[in-house]
Amino acid sequence: MGAELGKYKSCVSARSTDKELLKHAQDGGIVSSLFAFALDEGIIDGAIVAANKEFYAKYPSKCIQDNSNLDVIEPWRPIPAIVTTKAELIAAAGTKYNLSPNIALLKEATRSFGLDKIGIVGTPCQMQAVRKASLYPFGFRDVNVPLAVGIFCMENFPYQSILQLVEDHAAMKLESVKKMEIGKGKFWVYGKRGQVVQLPLKVTHKYEQPGCHVCLDYVANMADISTGSVGSPDGWSTIFVRSKIGDSVWAKAMAAGCFETQPIEKVKPGLELVTKLANEKITKNKATLDARATFGVGKALRNPYL
Amino acid sequence: MVDKITVGYTHLSGCTGCTVALADNYGGLLTLLDKYVDLKYMPTLADARHIQKVDVSFVEGSVCINDKLAVEEIKETREKSTVVVALGGCACYGNITRFSRGGQQNQPAQEAFLPIGDLIKVDVYIPGCAPTPQMIRNVAVMAYLLLKGTKEQKDLATAFLKPLMALPVQGTACGASTACFCDLMTNVIDQGLCMGCGSCAAVCPVRAISMEYGKPNGERDLCIKCGACYAQCPRGFFNTDVIGEYEAINEAIMAALQ
Ligand SMILES: Cc1cc2nc3c(=O)[nH]c(=O)nc-3n(C[C@H](O)[C@H](O)[C@H](O)COP(=O)(O)OP(=O)(O)OC[C@H]3O[C@@H](n4cnc5c(N)ncnc54)[C@H](O)[C@@H]3O)c2cc1C
Ligand code: SF4
Ligand code: SF4
Ligand code: SF4
Numbered sequence: 001m002g003a004e005l006g007k008y009k010s011c012v013s014a015r016s017t018d019k020e021l022l023k024h025a026q027d028g029g030i031v032s033s034l035f036a037f038a039l040d041e042g043i044i045d046g047a048i049v050a051a052n053k054e055f056y057a058k059y060p061s062k063c064i065q066d067n068s069n070l071d072v073i074e075p076w077r078p079i080p081a082i083v084t085t086k087a088e089l090i091a092a093a094g095t096k097y098n099l100s101p102n103i104a105l106l107k108e109a110t111r112s113f114g115l116d117k118i119g120i121v122g123t124p125c126q127m128q129a130v131r132k133a134s135l136y137p138f139g140f141r142d143v144n145v146p147l148a149v150g151i152f153c154m155e156n157f158p159y160q161s162i163l164q165l166v167e168d169h170a171a172m173k174l175e176s177v178k179k180m181e182i183g184k185g186k187f188w189v190y191g192k193r194g195q196v197v198q199l200p201l202k203v204t205h206k207y208e209q210p211g212c213h214v215c216l217d218y219v220a221n222m223a224d225i226s227t228g229s230v231g232s233p234d235g236w237s238t239i240f241v242r243s244k245i246g247d248s249v250w251a252k253a254m255a256a257g258c259f260e261t262q263p264i265e266k267v268k269p270g271l272e273l274v275t276k277l278a279n280e281k282i283t284k285n286k287a288t289l290d291a292r293a294t295f296g297v298g299k300a301l302r303n304p305y306l
Numbered sequence: 307m308v309d310k311i312t313v314g315y316t317h318l319s320g321c322t323g324c325t326v327a328l329a330d331n332y333g334g335l336l337t338l339l340d341k342y343v344d345l346k347y348m349p350t351l352a353d354a355r356h357i358q359k360v361d362v363s364f365v366e367g368s369v370c371i372n373d374k375l376a377v378e379e380i381k382e383t384r385e386k387s388t389v390v391v392a393l394g395g396c397a398c399y400g401n402i403t404r405f406s407r408g409g410q411q412n413q414p415a416q417e418a419f420l421p422i423g424d425l426i427k428v429d430v431y432i433p434g435c436a437p438t439p440q441m442i443r444n445v446a447v448m449a450y451l452l453l454k455g456t457k458e459q460k461d462l463a464t465a466f467l468k469p470l471m472a473l474p475v476q477g478t479a480c481g482a483s484t485a486c487f488c489d490l491m492t493n494v495i496d497q498g499l500c501m502g503c504g505s506c507a508a509v510c511p512v513r514a515i516s517m518e519y520g521k522p523n524g525e526r527d528l529c530i531k532c533g534a535c536y537a538q539c540p541r542g543f544f545n546t547d548v549i550g551e552y553e554a555i556n557e558a559i560m561a562a563l564q
Contacts, residue, residue, distance in 0.1 A: 099520025104504025139509025
């Protein structure tokens with residue numbers, strides 16, 4: 001107990017005051033509002049986010065250009081993209097429960113998109129990548145990240161897993177899905193026509209990305225500010241303000257009226273649940289690392305943390 | 307200043323890109339030279355070119371084993387330095403020089419190139435093509451702290467340099483002394499460790515890696531064997547004790563260069 005939530009300066013429950021943005025956000029609209037504010041204030045010149053098919057159709061030049069199949073972007077497959085306006089932020093809001101390799105754009109953001117000051121959102125492992133890139137920048141030249149926003153993460157899925165979960169298990173077409181969510185012990189799929197399907201997490205476990213099973217961070221300990229839904233009431237988010245940069249951006253955003261807040265001690269289920277889930281994740285994945293150490297007969301699988 | 311560290315720069319078969327990356331620290335380089343580093347010899351940036359006794363030598367480029375002078379220079383570098391740092395993909399792994407077949411004017415018979423670790427013991431690797439100015443700066447500051455710092459600073463520098471000191475000894479997929487996209491395949495992806503962050507695709511200097519459905523796909527014919535992808539991968543090495551302190555360490559480095 002103690003280290004599972006990482007270092008933080010403050011923790012609150014919050015929600016964006018931007019009603020338009022909230023309609024498109026996953027939870028309290030924290031990520032998109034923070035970036036919108038940081039763009040307005042010139043704290044960042046642009047932000048790396050996870051866009052999608054519809055975004056690509058509208059803003060193709062803002063998306064990653066690699067060999068990924070961009071001719072046929074399947075519904076709900078994330079495409080890393082650079083956003084510089086609120087309209088683009090809104091178009092990329094919401095959680096895609098599959099891999100969006102946002103770090104792949106971190107060098108391009110400077111080189112091809114001309115950003116001096118980069119904002120980036122990502123899972124805890126992606127925040128780890130950002131910090132490794134700053135202390136050990138083997139190939140990240142002149143990469144300056146004044147705002148890294150982390151999102152809580154228990155696990156992620158390959159695209160094909162989401163396809164199978166939604167289309168086979170939940171029996172819905174991916175293109176007819178409005179929102180997906182993991183919460184209250186279930187995987188929820190909300191259809192555009194109002195239908196709701198829930199899958200127990202014991203169904204989803206075998207579809208998880210294996211690399212997630214050695215992950216020891218639940219609440220993005222290395223972000224400037226990290227956020228997730230867990231701990232706060234529906235439509236609200238739990239926020240950890242972690243670094244000096246994060247502290248300063250959060251204070252300015254609060255002063256500008258971007259968020260309404262409630263003390264985390266006052267909301268249900270509160271930090272207790274966040275702590276419990278963080279502990280569960282770390283304990284389970286430490287056990288995986290232990291099992292890897294004796295995986296074969298006198299032969300171990302690699303441990304990246306040693 | 308008495309408590310500077312002495313540094314040398316041996317330039318073998320490298321394109322001078324590493325030298326340029328070092329110089330691209332601009333003001334930071336001047337501060338380094340002013341306060342912490344006594345640059346004893348370096349072909350491009352110093353008057354003295356011949357190898358001398360130093361605390362730390364950086365070596366750029368691989369060794370042409372058909373060139374007597376190059377072979378002598380790498381051996382002399384080892385004999386005269388406490389710490390040898392292989393700077394850049396060519397010195398660490400051979401990199402692009404691995405593809406040489408000779409026949410190039412004005413020394414057509416110079417055709418065989420080896421990473422310096424095949425001829426001498428190397429203490430620290432800095433893979434990449436070219437490694438960034440910031441990476442070279444960070445290692446230079448840490449080398450200074452290791453040799454001249456307080457006990458606490460020495461501990462930090464030791465922890466910071468540890469993974470870079472492990473690279474020369476751990477070996478890679480294609481064989482002990484060469485790097486490749488295969489390192490990600492064998493040591494990360496096949497080990498069930500990849501989490502699809504995209505760091506590898508970002509840092510590849512020749513765009514040999516693209517992310518397909520969130521996972522790296524390597525165009526191995528494009529790969530020049532620089533070692534950046536595996537070094538940068540958070541599932542290659544991740545020393546939480548150091549990286550977790552990123553804020554304090556970055557502040558200390560920036561303060562040192564004021
Ligand atoms: C794989 C995954 C697992 C998660 N698990 C948990 C959890 O266990 N508990 C919890 O409390 N919260 C979890 N979250 C976070 C949660 O779903 C919300 O993303 C978070 O609360 C932010 O909501 P918001 O309204 O503030 O953000 P919004 O304003 O809606 O913005 C969300 C931002 O995240 C980006 N994004 C979306 N998908 C991805 C992705 N796959 N990779 C990187 N960036 C992306 C979007 O582009 C957008 O910029 C998870 C998120 C992901 C992607
Ligand atoms: S569980 Fe860990 S490794 Fe997997 S996506 Fe989330 S942060 Fe990354
Ligand atoms: S794939 Fe790219 S980064 Fe990796 S070793 Fe080859 S050239 Fe270097
Ligand atoms: S850097 Fe490593 S973990 Fe990230 S996508 Fe590449 S191989 Fe996977």
